[in-house]
Amino acid sequence: MITEQFVYKSSISQQSGSITCSAPSNIALVKYWGKRGEQLPANPSLSFTLQHCKTITKLDYSPKTSSDTFSFDLFFDGKPKDDFKPKIEQFFQRILTYCPYLTSFHFTINTQNTFPHSSGIASSASGMAALSFCIMQLEKLLNPSIVDEFLYQKASFLARLGSGSACRSIKDSVVVWGRHQEVFQSSDLYGVPLNTPLHEVFKNYQDTILLVDKGEKQVSSTVGHNLMHNHPYAETRFFQAHQNLSALKLCLQNGNVQEFIKIVESEALTLHAMMMTSMPYFILMKPNTLHIINAIWQFRETTQIPVCFTLDAGANVHMLYPEKDKEVVLQFINSEIVGYCQNGHYICDEIGFGAQRLA
Template sequence: MSDNSDCLSVTCQASPNIALIKYWGKRNEELILPDNDSLSITLDLGELHSDTTVSTSSSMTCDTFYFDGIQQTKLSKRMQKVLDEVRRRAKNDQIKFVEIRSHNTFPASSGLASSASAYASLAIALTKLFNLENPQSTAAYLARIGSGSAVRSVYGGFVRWSSEGECLSSCIYPVEHWPELRLIILIFNSSKKPVSSTDAMQRTRETSTLFQARLSTVNDKIEKLIQAIKIKDFNTFAKIVMMDSSQFHAVCMDTYPPVIYLNEQSKHLIDLVHAFNKTDENETMKVAYTFDAGPNPFCFIREEHADEFLSLLKHFYPSNNDNDNVHKQVSNIDGNFSSINLPIMANALERIVLTKIGSGPKII
């Protein structure tokens, strides 16, 4: 926190989280109360994160918001709701207005959980700036009413968001629990998705006949997944995560009109992962995928198999981008993979991100 005259400022950095068991559906739109529990991994701050600086002074005459240095014409309803709640809780009613400056290191609104990192960093910065009581639970609440999944980015490691009680989040295992787990994110399309998650969730609740069936399976999957994480059983972890991703997108397809987030590259990657796993003679799962509300897969893999999988990606998604450092690092495809009968998709990838589990947000 910096103090220059009566100007106060706090900057917080937070990363997105990737849902292992998806949150989809709100029983209360205003407070963003989820229909089901969800489980996620918070990413490391190194590659993907949001930086949010919140400042206040007596000379400010209105709230202002800058995204990537460009002043926005008005605050969104959710951001205004967060600020209203902060004012309600703040002890110093002389401080009335704030300036918010936010920047993402990755594309927004493309299924990469940018709203989670953005609102988590905003919530923590506001909580620190105004010295709000019960900072952890307060930051989680503020993050949630901004963007539901942001409640999970308030913590690092493996995080569970409860659909009961106060509907807040908690860390169930810290980053140190499974340090060899890695994430490989394939960005096939960074464009804004055609249907927002908010609109799609509401449409699903109103029209999908599979929605209630999905809800009935979630808690059992979460308990089994937590046990797999506890003993680092990657085979069980991989199967549950991939099946939940498929079920989530099946519910989206069952929505009317259908909500289709996956594209041809997404489907190709799904086939590639299953073919790659079958090449192991011991039937050991090497990699698992999940897709949020977008076409870009998040692949979970143990560190020992990362280079092998990156080699496979280089072969099937060759890039002409000489600056693609990940593609440069890997070797040619191994002969063991010649049995994988899938087409080559040249220049299908915009970017590959190799990252790991993160320890959570920080004030910088």
Template sequence: MASEKPQVMVTCTAPVNIAVIKYWGKRDEALILPINSSLSVTLHQDQLKTTTTAAISKDFTEDRIWLNGREEDVRQPRLQPLLLCLSARKGTAGDGDALPLSLSYKVHVASVNNFPTAAGLASSAAGYACLAYTLAQVYGVEGDLSEVARRGSGSACRSLYGGFVEWQMGKQADGTDSIAQQVAPEWHWPQLRVLVLVVSAEKKLTGSTVGMQTSVETSALLKFRAEAVVPARMTEMTRYIKERDFHGFAQLTMKDSNQFHATCLDTFPPISYLNDTSRRIIQLVHRFNAHHGQTKVAYTFDAGPNAVIFTLDDTVAEFVAAVRHSFPPTANGDKFLKGLQVIPSLLSDELKAALAMEPTPGGVQYIIATQVGPGPQVLDDPHVHLLGPDGLPQRVA
């Protein structure tokens, strides 16, 4: 028999964030407490987002969750701590004995990403931030959700805010001071643009959780980075963002990305998230900057081969043309660029000569053009719910 109409149903979206000072390695695996602080840029949800619907009903017989159309085990290790953490929070919500809803109600959750999952594009950060935020709306839990989101995926706490976000590593053993805070809002630097160069949408061979654990155990460089390098870089990066200093921001972003991947190579056995196309993109960026005699473009790579490029609005068209020249699309050329509209630009012969790169057709599958964006949003339109009146998935967004 179909369930009654759910007691409460809420749909929210949450953004991807891209770290410019990287988090890699935990000092506490259970609580997901990092060995160093980190700083990220929240990308706009018009281009990259997770959408999550959560519903509770007295008629649901068990907790259930569907991710990208497929039902997952609700008891999975990364999900349970988040749900338990939220249960503890919802148990203290409300005034006196008046809890927002019966704690005995089961929950159904459906979540979809509009971008490749597990390919190094921070899908877990957006996913767990969205889950924590949506469930908090359902259960009436208020206040900072850093600890809740962090228990699913560490970097998810940064996706709870728009703009530029710091995740403070904290010092307390219980993790209560390991929280995310906004450094600057999404409208702070309107000229900043972001290009996601999708090299591969395949699931990465070494997951972030396993990779971090191995690095913490075996990399001397990682320990040095966390203790001696990152603290000063956090201060520097915060200053560059507040002053809208693109040169400083770009240079430090690239240096920190390089060092993060160096710690992966310093891990034993070594981990390599970059591929040949990733390295050619790095080369392209440096030659592009050298041609202009200034730092106009910056790259960063998370735990995957896909590049995230930072630049200013007046450079976007030329750099997109440089990417298209170096990695010409092999098919669907009209779909090579997604997201924000970019007016095509012609490359000068001087720049083509400066790039001095043999084209690699199909090396970059497509580009997503986006900008800095806001934090999680509640969607008021009931037509966007991913769950139907029976509490089961009704569509994939």
């Protein structure tokens, strides 16, 4: 079904230029697991936008005579990346109805990540968000009457069609994707800022990413999402996500860190429980993932420092904690946790603000 509000209907001028944008990764606190239709979520999710783990994409464009097909070159870290071109081609095909000008230009896409490519951090969210934001900057050049609110909304809409979670990397610090009765203007089509006051304790919240396994996942997220279609616990899980998002929204407003910890850790374990109880079943956690979780629990009980963990669809652990506790937590990581990380690697990040155009 076509979403008419996002179909580009203005003229297409022949011009050349260059646009550079960045977009960060994000970490879901309330997870979405399961898709329907064309990249639509089976349940709403809520995420923290990150600040430092981001993709920077430079989009050079020049007019071409034929407008029948897509024409683009793709470079990653300055080197041709032909094996990724089919994914971009698929993305362009999905969004062509909304961005018909894509076939009027030849594009050179230069992209790079601020985090190591082999770090085990999924770059699809930041990558598709950065490219979508570049495309919308081009659209604004073609049609200067576009207002910023529409630009951000359509950028999120486009990013979703490239990678579902990418729609949460476009704007603001706390983003909800998926319809939820308590979130104003929430939608399955794009992410929206939570738009409620964030309690002081959650401002500058820290996310230290413990890189347990940098290898490729045994089961792709796409396959995992599809296994929710006939999952015996799917409907209960979707209901739980709505409840947890309501409760987490309240925590973020009133600063109830203890309740925040319970919800976030439960969500992480529930995500992996869905994987372990699907058919076929699979486990993405590694033994060191469990060692780290138990060490975090022990540290929290001993010190009363409100550090908690969350997981994405993989083995790596995100440690979340207030900025004021950063020094003590990093000492704990370096003395007791780093041995569980592959090659001792971890990345320090914090809550961020979304995509931006760079000079």
